[in-house]
Amino acid sequence: MDAIIFTDRKGQELFPLTDETSIALLPLAGKWVLEHTLEALVDAGIREAHVVLSPYAEQVKAAFGNGERWGMSLTYSVTRGEESPAQALEQIQKNLVPPFLALRGDIIRSGELKDFLRKAEKTESAFVQALYGGENAYLTLCLDPLRTDFNSLKWTESRQPVSNQSSIDVEGVVARLDSLKDFYQVNLDAASGELKTFLIPGRQIALGLTQGRNTEAYPQNLKQGIALIGSNCHLHSSVELSGKVVIGDNVIIDRRATIESSVILPHTYIGELVEIRNAIVSGNDLIRVDTGSILKISDTFLLADLKTTTIDNGLGALFNRSAGMLLLLISLPLWPLALILSVLKSPRKPYFRYWLRGNKKELNNFGVPQRSEFSVGEWNVDVPVLRYLPRVLAVVTGDINLIGALPVSLDIASQRIEEWERLADRAPAGLLGPTQLNLPADANDDEKLMSDSFYAANFGFKQDLRYILQAVKSFFSSKAWFK
Amino acid sequence: MTADINAPDIITLKIVSDPKNVSPLGEAINALCLYATNSEVYAHDIQLAVVEALNNVILHAYKSQKGNEIIVKWIQSTGCLNIEIIDYGISMTALPVAALPEIDAEGGRGWWIINACVDEYYYKAVEYVERERVCTPSSSDSDVFHNSLLKSSRNTLTLIKYFQQVA
Amino acid sequence: MILHEQQHNDIDIIELSGRFIMADTPEVRNRLNSLIKEGSGKLIIDLEKVTFIDSSACAVLISAFKNMQIKSGRLVLVTSPVVQSLIELTRLHTIFEIIPTLPRAIEALESNK
Incomplete structure (x- = not known):
């Protein structure tokens, strides 16, 4: 079966995280957002997919390539972004043979896709929309393209309703990633294992502490709670983590910094004694999730974007x-x-x-x-x-x-x-x-x-x-x- | 366009600054690149980078004035192409930043494209300056230069692309 | 660069083929301007046979797009792989409506979807 993945959100809801990248490439619990959708497809035996992209399409193509790494074969096309799925389908130079799966790749869903497909294939309607835990999962099995209503896949600010006659509800969770707060929460939920079908990368070095390859962290870093640390990170032994903490790849955290219930995006430096609580840190942006404030930190001694600055690049x-x-x-x-x-x-x-x-x-x-x-x-x-x-x-x-x-x-x-x-x-x-x-x-x-x-x-x-x-x-x- | 082959791996192409000369030169570069790399993608990318660089020279170094000399030097070594684009017009003071302009801006995409199409590039400007120095009995500081006048300059943009050598 | 104009009902179609670079921009710009000015507000620029395109040609397309917006018309591009790749490199796909083939572009403009 083919799949067509709409990943053409413009991403203004997640600004400044989407300032220089696409939602598909935002890190979520150690992987890219789109990667979670691909893994669910592979798990359900779907090996071929066409991805519809818009902003930063070239970055997404470069990251996912032909999909080999995920055991898939991927093709791409681009749109102006957030177009109606029916229109986007018309523009695709690919003959989609029904039945095929149409779904969004720039939201997060966790549930048994196999379950849904098994149930959906038994119905006789032209299309079946998926609900995960009663919510629109932005996923439709299309059996007759001409009679399919693709509107439930369209990205809009508010949730799209799903027509009840042609939907099947399976167990699971949907996160729309429609605000910084939602993005933050899904990261924490994924790290703590609440999204059951997610495969979390890394190995557990202590109870609650999971880390990727080439990462230097210590069991004593975790005071209480759960921490998921990416690869190539370096945490000083005096760093304290508590609550639920998600740290991306290539992050350096200096002496006596304390991090509580926060999401640290890749390529970030957190300076000595810095205290971060309930926040998303992306380069030198500090986003407070509780207040919604976005602070740009220019002092690289406190926070720095390691893609643009290197700390201690002078003499030691x-x-x-x-x-x-x-x-x-x-x-x-x-x-x-x-x-x-x-x-x-x-x-x-x-x-x-x-x-x-x-x-x-x-x-x-x-x-x-x-x-x-x-x-x-x-x-x-x-x-x-x-x-x-x-x-x-x-x-x-x-x-x-x-x-x-x-x-x-x-x-x-x-x-x-x-x-x-x-x-x-x-x-x-x-x-x-x-x-x-x-x-x-x-x-x-x-x-x-x-x-x-x-x-x-x-x-x-x-x-x-x-x-x-x-x-x-x-x-x-x-x-x-x-x- | 004139061509002269002065070493086995160096081919020099010359045109005068006129937009209509860009096409044949681009085609020539495309053919040379296809011959060297056997890759249509590389040939297209390099042609695009060279065309963008030539557009820049014509528009900015020569201010759209026709009849000025532009030299393109093709230098091939194992697994590496160097293409030098030489002009005698107004030098750039710094390389423009390879960033995209506002989405509906009509210009300013050239360097973004060059940056994406080649692996490395650098720009060298050699300036010939006429300097006047005035010494008077009262001034002890004879090191002061007055009236520097830029006579001419030779600007070279070098584009570098690496490729897998075909046997 | 060869220019070819045709009309399909009230849709203006301009077909470009060969190389579309700086030397060709004055001519194409003029033709597009007058087509947009005098046309019905439905225009297809068919670039399917364009074998090479540079950024100054993109500038002409952007100018056509802006003029069409002023007129509240609709501009559709039909692209070749070479054109498509430059448009994607410069991220212009986020403003241009691109449809893979001319018949589909005509269909889209006729049904105004």
Whole structure:
């Protein structure tokens, strides 16, 4: 028997998840949404299907190919999206021989398809619509295409009614994925085994904790409840999961982050101490399911989309601190010089201290993790190299990196509101960097911010090495010694 | 269109910037590619990328002015095709982002297509600049350049496609 | 590029064949504009015999689509595999009504489904 799968929803209900992909490719309990429909078909012995696509059709085709991986043979066509199924059927260049199955592939249904087919094949009507647990399952067995009413398959905002005469009800559940909340709930239900016919990928490493291949997670991560973790994930041993948690592939969760009843989409980084509850996290979007609010997090220290940013892609922490140590040793002869010059210039206050925002993280009064302040000194001299000498200590303590953006005070950081201004926050603060090396000390703040944003957008291991070389060169230039 | 074969694996094709010359050149590229890769899909993709690149050169580098030179260099090595599209018009300052415009916008799809059709591409602009430097007795800073004038530039877009070598 | 126009009842049909690229766009654009302006608001652009198409040709199709929308008419495309693949690559299938063959396109416009 053939199947025709309508997967042409435009997906506006699930925005921002469908911002750059089709509903068919949204991850649901470790698999793509459409994959669950394909598996149900294979289970019922249906090996050939034609898929009707609309937005991001090329992505879906690339992901599913000819269907071999699922033991199926797939063909495709495209429409403008959410068209009437009867019209879409007319446009398909494929001769469908009845009986065939017509169904939606961009919703979720869990039930025994075999059961339905067995019962439906016995009837003598032109078509039979399926109800799973009394709900429209968006699935119709068509025996006579000319007399079939395909309207129950049409995607509309509200549920389509099913005519009672030609329907068969079987046990099961239908989720329309018509809101972010529904998408969230189905993910949790699937992970906890409430959708009985679903095949959940991965192996159980502890009671309630299932994980995919190449994933590093620890039984102690799960405090209570159920967690389903995808493949190639890395969870620090101090991460705490509770309630029902679904984590997609390629997710990194850093030290002491806590996640409760949430869905984490693939390619996400969750920073140190971050607390996530009742939310969907997709890249750097934090979607609160209870309030419906969508928060864009621009600080990649908290949340990051690993497809666009890589965390720690500069030089490693150990390297930074040892380089700081080395630099401190080399710079020892300069310290007495700095002291003498400062005392000569301003005998009353040769040395002063103030606070800057560093790279370490701590919880603030509201329990939200943020980058912590550190105290740093400055010699009261005009020679730039000597003036900022005490910052080397901050590199040794790990408050700032060797190479990074210009460290700023919390006050200045909080004034950054615009998206482009916050881009600079993606980069760690550092002793040296393009701003410190290339801009004059008296450049205005906007200019410095622009330079830091540029660094944030481009930083990486190679870039950092280049800046180290540049720093060595500038050390011997006049700019470092004379204002 | 003129062609000259200056090495066994390099074929150079030359046209002047006129939209009507794009078709024969596209067909020539298609034929060369079919010969090299034995794949109609690759031949079509590469032809499409080259045609889009040529359109770009004609419209933007030469501002639709006819009669300017465009050189297409076909360089074939084992399992790899390099196609260089060379012009002497206005250089691009940066590669355009390969993203689709608003769905009903009429232009701006060229780079998206090029990006999809080839495996890699890069753009090189060599600029010839005339620079004037004025030194006066009062100015100590003789390193200051005044009046830079762009004389001409040679822009090369290289498209790269990998393929399975046919025996 | 060969252009061929015909009419089927009140439906305008324009058939293009061969290569449809930048050099051909001024002519096709003009013909389409006048067809849309003077026509009945039902137009089929038959691209089934088009062997090669580029993005500037797509721009002409988009412009025709927009003009037809202003007129509240209906534009249907009949595509060849090459045309279809470029339309899908540029995601234009989400705006164009595409019907696989000319007879079916005529049928669709006649019954106005």
